[in-house]
Amino acid sequence: MTPLAPYRRIGWLFTLAWGAFVLFRRLLREGMWADGLTYAAIARNMAIGKGSFWSPVFASSFWLPYNHTETFYEHPPLLFYLQSWFFRLLGDSYATERVYCFVVFALIIVLMVQLWRQAVPATHPLHRWEWLPVLLLFTCPLTEWTYEQNYLDVTMSLFCLLTVKYTIAGWQNPNRPLLPAVLAVLALLAAFLTKGPVSLHVLAVPGLYTLAYDRPLKVGKAVGWTLVLAGGFGGLLALLLLYDPARIFLQAYFNQQVMAALSGKREVFADTAGPLGRTYIVQVLLKNIAPSLGLIGLVWLLNRFWRNGSVSVQSLSKASWFYVGLGLATTLPMMVTTKQIDYYVVIALPYMALGLAAWLGPSLAKLLLSWSLAKPALKTMTALGGLACLATVFYGIRIAGTPYHxxxxxxxxxxxxxxxxxxxxxxxxxxxxxxxxxxxxxxxxxxxxxxxxxxxxxxxxxxxxxxxxxxxxxxxxxxxxxxxxxxxxxxxxxxxxxxxxxxxx
Incomplete structure (x- = not known):
């Protein structure tokens, strides 16, 4: 067992305690913002036979002036269809969409763990520190809001993470690339059918991966994988468009939502007005990673002025650059439109958490190894972590089912x-x-x-x-x-x- 092994258990305990507190504050309580309720209503309607996959129905009335038919053309229909099965199985209560949100978020955490293990070599002492990117995700202010609100962006994030996972798996196993390539393309199509073109940022994965990891650059391999993803996705989408209901729906969605947003004919928000308005999405991203950056700065100062010894831990800078680059690839393109909302950055948060954890991890490991805490101290920290988890369980029981204020x-x-x-x-x-x-x-x-x-x-x-x-x-x-x-x-x-x-x- 490596000297860092005990910190894995401690890290997970405190991560779960803090994460559950952040999650429970909204997930276990009744009431959410209008967007998530709208999507839940469409899914419920689909479950009871009102509407279908290519003709989802909210109601004949709608608060925005863009949807003029009963068919809901505002967004692609995959989330509504998936969630409709939760309504079929669990019934029509406020808890149904909450269970769906929890399942999707839990799967996102599982994928972050797997992506961390892909990025960190098995021989590296931080290979099993999967808790660190998860902890950093829970420090983002928007995590409390977005992952419990039944937003399309969260389900899209799940499918995008799957695309990233299988693309990297295919890249790392050149002798067996077919199955990962197929799964990556299918996940990309699912992401697109959840929230449209914003999912296409994953096409940057091969290029960013070779930029971060390879010297000399494997340009041909990156181009090949990009063509596989784009060509596979384009081929499947073309087949879909041969089906009239799919073509009619996607054409209406593209004109009503995508083109209107790009041409500034959709909602106008005060936050995106003025000369710096288009940078709003970047400002939101910086606010959300500020706690992680602050923690990185604090650990650097402690290493610089208070650390004893000369412990060395291999850098994870390649993984850091890759995931930070991917996080920026999701947000910077949004600057082409003034339709920017805070929760649009949710897709970038797991990437940024992984990248910043790869930056923070070695420095934090050096600090902990230099302090060389004794076994009694480690046992005390483990016990405190367990007590913190119990406290969040009691907190969740106390607030479950109560309306959010x-x-x-x-x-x-x-x-x-x-x-x-x-x-x-x-x-x-x-x-x-x-x-x-x-x-x-x-x-x-x-x-x-x-x-x-x-x-x-x-x-x-x-x-x-x-x-x-x-x-x-x-x-x-x-x-x-x-x-x-x-x-x-x-x-x-x-x-x-x-x-x-x-x-x-």
Whole structure:
């Protein structure tokens, strides 16, 4: 057993304790942002027979003005299809998409472990320090938010990591490249069918790999592998496009989402305005790796001024340059558009964690070896790590099933609306409320309701404090009366039986 072996167990214990705390804060609680709820609603609808793979359905109402049909063309459909099987197996509860999020994130952690072992030679003392990149991933501020919110980017990240894994496996085993190449291409297609062209950054893997690892450069091999990935992906995509439903869907998605975003015709965000607006995505990435960079700086200072002895640990700079380069390859191309959102960097976070861990690892190992902690100290640290894991388990039990504070009010109102308004009906709202992101997503995900206007004379109508005064007289004339259900943000109305009968006649 190497002198660093005890630190593997200690590292994993503290990583799991901290990671579970970060994860549990949102994963075990009810309520999430609108995007993830929308995707869960589409998956649930698909599970109950409303919509299909190439015709996913959210609702006839939507808060953005880009989707003008019932078919949801905003994103490719693979996540919806995969998640629909979770709904088929687990039923329709808020926990279903949470289980899906946990499974995907756990698989991402497994792949990071495997990629670390690919990158670090078996003879290197840090070969089994897989906990380090996982720990650094949990130091990224966006980890708490993105991996529990059912975002497309997370599932895409899983498939992109698979592509990276099998591309490297094929590169490292030139005598048996066929199976890794096939698996890499299939994973790339799956990533594309989850969130489109942003997944194509993995085509940079062969070029970045030879730049980082080979002297002299293996240009021919890199070009060959790039052509295998691009050609295989292009061939499979071409076959898909021969199928009319797939061609119609992908053409509509490409025009409505991709081309519109590149031409600046999609959402405009204040963060991306101004001369430095297009660098916003890089700024977000730097904020997320700042804790890792701070830790690297701290370990360097301790090695520089307090370390005793002259312990040497082989550098992992090649792995560091490769993964940091791959992380930048995911973010820098996003600067071509002003449609940049914080969670778009989630795809880069595992790469950056792996690259920065390869940078930090040897320095941290030198520091620990120079201190030469005695067995009692190591046992104490192990015990503390175990206690930290137990503490996070009790914390998770305590908060499980409770509403996340940001969504407590909307959840309360939506549940109460669901006790009055039957599912699969239309709920009238004021014009300004048609742009409410949370209302659209919550009433569809929890109550299977769609939103419409007063002109359609729906059986039920919902107002908020702003529009209630402006429309109250019109509602009264149309035969609507308040329903005695206590809501915090809204007032619910129902058309009188006479009005409904008149409309039916």
């Amino acid at each position: 940001s969504y407590r009010t909307i959840l309360s109102d939506v549940y109460r609306i669901g006790t009055v308004v039957p599912p699969d009906t239309k709920l009238g709202v004021c014009p300004d409320m048609m742009a409410s992101v949370l209302l659209h997503s919550y009433i569809q995900r929890y109550n299977r309701l769609e939103m419409t206007t007063l002109a359609q004379k729906p059986a039920y109508f919902l107002t908020d404090s702003v529009c209630r005064v402006a429309q109250e007289e019109e509602l009264r004339r149309a035969g609507y009366r308040p329903v005695s259900v206590p809501l915090e943000r809204y007032v619910l109305y129902r058309r009188s039986e006479g009005s409904l009968l008149t409309k039916s006649l």
